Amino acid sequence: MDRAERLSTYVLRLADNSLILAQRLGEWVGHAPALEEEMALANFALDHMGQARMLFSLAADIEDKDRTEDDLAFLRDSIDFHNVLLVEQPNGHFGQTIARQFLFDSFYQYQLEALSASEEPRLAEIAVKARKENHYHLRHTRQWLVRLGDGTSESHRRMQTAVDDLWRFTGELFSRDAVDEWAAAAGVGPDPATLVSRWDAYVDDALAEATLTRPNSGWMASGGKEGRHTEHHGFILADMQFLQRAYPDAQW
């Protein structure tokens, strides 16, 4: 792979994380437990959508294959998506969405912090903007983690189960392949392994405040970054891509 291929793959991974998470969060519209909370989740979805658009445009520029951001979002198949498995997991109940969002946001804050100093200036600019958005997301999701974890015995039980169930997807956040190694060597992005200790400390602190137990790190699922997704991914694309697939180049 040459530099353009590596860099566009690296940026696409970031873009896909945001796009898939945006789509998931958007599914809450009309279903959230309170109107105010629905607005919050929809705002998060829009923030991620905005990040995805900027990243897709950047990736399209870099790869220079005459594909637009829309082509990248709506005309790729599951196997060509590079998002981590965590973000494609179903919304479940509100606590499960909070657990997913908390685990991702807490990782993302350190990833964005490092990306803000990227040698690729356009990526750094996007990261600086996204970092502010993510800071608020994390503040909000951490609050909910604590409220539900340290709430009633029923909310505690559900929150603990949600964290336990999603824990096996956290390993992939820090996994590293040839593209990550290239990015770290080129100063484009962080070596994911360097983020682990701070993430551990942050998550431990939040879980303790929420009176939740940190799950044992046993077997970890992976493959999303290489396009091997869980069974949920195809259904997300079916929803998201239907219009462009059924009515190619439709505009409104």
Add this chain to the structure above:
Amino acid sequence: MSNQQWPLFEIFIRSKSGLNHRHVGSVHAADTTMAIDHARDLYTRRGEGISIWAIESRLIAASDPAETSALFEPAEDKIYRHATFYGVPDGVENL
């Protein structure tokens, strides 16, 4: 899901430095921290503010609508309370 509603909070936003906080609406929330978050999400989406105040609605004391005439009508014929009798010098624009 419980049917219990979160308490109501009144939200005040300062649009920029030097201006006062203005009432913009209300949100439901479990406590003040959540009320600020909800207010941020609902009322500052288009850059409307730089500061938010939230106060639980039940803590606000209000005048009694039945007493409106007793409270406010006596002021209507006291025109001397308005500073409208001063001559304004030429050239003063922003008074």
